[in-house]
Amino acid sequence: MKDLEARYLERLSQLYPTIAKASTEIINLQAILNLPKGTEHFLTDIHGEYEAFSHVLKNGSGAVRRKIDEVFGNTMSSKDKKTLATLIYYPREKMELIKKKEENMEDWYKITLYRLIEICKRTSSKYSRSKVRKALPPEFAYVIEELITEKADVLDKESYYNSIVDTIIRIKRSEEFIVALSELIQRLTVDHLHIVGDIYDRGPGPHIIMDKLMGYHSMDIQWGNHDVLWMGAAAGQQGCVANVVRICARYANLEILEDGYGINLLPLATFALNTYRDDPCSCFELKDDPDYDPSETMLNMKMHKAISIIQFKIEGQIIKKNPGFKLEHRNLLHLIDYEKGLIELNGKTYELLDKNFPTIDPKRPYALTEAEEEVLDRLTQAFVNCEKLQSHMHFLLSKGGLYKVYNNNLLYHGCIPLNEDGSFKSVKIYGRSYKGKALYEVLESYVRKGFYAIDEKERKRGKDMMWYIWLSENSPLFGKDKMATFERYFLAEKETHKEKKNPYYEFLENDKVVDRILKEFGLEHSFSHIINGHMPVKSKNGENPMKCGGKVFVIDGGFSRAYQKQTGIAGYTLIYNSYGMILSAHEPFESKESAIENETDIHSDTIVTEIVSKRQSVLDTDVGKELVEQIHDLEFLLEAYRSGRIAERL
Incomplete structure (x- = not known):
């Protein structure tokens, strides 16, 4: 017997020390294989x-x-x-x-x-x-x-x-x-x-959902772009922090942060009141008509505008520091004529709906003011030091991933980035090209690095990659050519709001493309499915x-x-x-x-x-395949006992 096999059988014999116990386990596992598949x-x-x-x-x-x-x-x-x-x-x-x-x-x-x-x-x-x-x-x-x-x-x-x-x-x-x-x-x-995917954002109780999931008996999670955004915020990525707070403000869900996670929003509220005191912030109305009194609504709208401007600035800095992300076209603050309240996009000039930018220096539009920097730093520390949030995010890391293959089904949240002809799109991540399954795997590895990498450079890359996954056109969790947040706030023209979908969504009725995707992830059965x-x-x-x-x-x-x-x-x-x-x-x-x-x-x-x-039956499932392997190993152990190569531990 090879040394490796011998060591493995010795370890297995510690769990099943006699012929009787190994035999009993084989019978038990075989019985399980014949039970109906679980729901x-x-x-x-x-x-x-x-x-x-x-x-x-x-x-x-x-x-x-x-x-x-x-x-x-x-x-x-x-x-x-x-x-x-x-x-x-x-x-x-x-x-x-x-x-x-x-x-x-x-x-x-x-x-x-x-x-x-x-x-x-x-x-x-x-x-x-x-x-x-x-x-x-x-x-x-x-x-x-x-x-x-x-x-x-x-x-x-x-x-x-x-x-x-x-x-x-x-x-x-x-x-x-x-x-x-x-x-x-x-x-x-x-x-x-x-x-x-997408446990977080828009609704009022993602933290309650996470508490329930953490007590669930058997589950897995495929991360959505909103989940990865919150993961990035918990890791301290400031672009993610700003986006999370902005979305909570927009949907009148700041209670999630304050009551659900105990994150102190007083610095942001104070800053917003002082900076936008006489500003109606009419472009930053709240979604879903929350049951707020007028003063509470007005404060929320001012906070909404304050964090949005901070977001556009900090994202501009992230884009400048990461030229490989190819997101320069999404930096828009330097395209504004602040005196006239106009912006030029794609060769056309548009009038801004809101022209009040007291914290923006036209010569350095992406520079945070000292007060904005303090607000963002305090928010970031609150996210990083929130024990409950960290617990929820580490649960996502332990139970989740960007995709899963389970019982002949391929599960992912968004899409497989494709070219116009339906072929897999090649995407550069920190200088190396990836596509299809490899793209999913490298992005997932960077999400984990953002929390666990010892090397500071790699951890920083992982954090920035979570923000990239949130809004890049090459992200399989986003799948559009842009996230038109700025345009939706500041421009009336609907043409500027349009977010073009990745060709993936045009090929969902194409047998060849769908079969190619399934094959890429190791599924070639006629009864395999994509679920997203x-x-x-x-x-x-x-x-x-x-x-x-x-x-x-x-x-x-x-x-x-x-x-x-x-x-x-x-x-x-x-x-x-x-x-x-x-x-x-x-x-x-x-x-x-x-x-x-x-x-x-x-x-x-x-x-x-x-x-x-x-x-x-269970035999037809992935769990069944694992049980068949266990039975094989136990039969191998039985043969070793009976041939005298390994002694029973009586």
């Missing part, structure tokens, strides 16, 4: 909409309701099914309402417990006993396992189960037990969660989220309220279970309160997009 749940472009996100997570995009239908069919009324579903989503809150209306709670507890137990049996049936056991709430683990496990040796099963349920009710543990069962159903309905978000699908205009005969799913349908007028719906989610793929188009989520009291689930139109000819 995967895909969400994208959540953009801080934590209530809708939380609800979709609880209902599994309709998967919980489907389980109820499977178990009870026509034996339960539609109304009772809705009540049961709402109870599973919000057990504590729903029970409080039921107690006010129900006369005989003891009977209600008994009926409800039996119904929940039946659903638990169904949801747990596709998992190994060991996996279910790990998911059980510790307080009730033994009792739940008894109730959901078939007892072949118990003669009077009904009496056995009745005695357990009666005891739960008698000792007044019914409500806690109902909560435990409901949360277990939520936990078992979805085996693995995929977030395909980033570009809202305008359903109200007849646009279809399925492209190229079902090879591509663009599942950004407007989860963010800011996009719902454009899309006509409130987002898509995708379910991939052992029978195939199901696409759900969601209506807007009214509120948690309405969901509990009126039992209004998110109405979803579901489309079965793909049905497999044979129900898929």
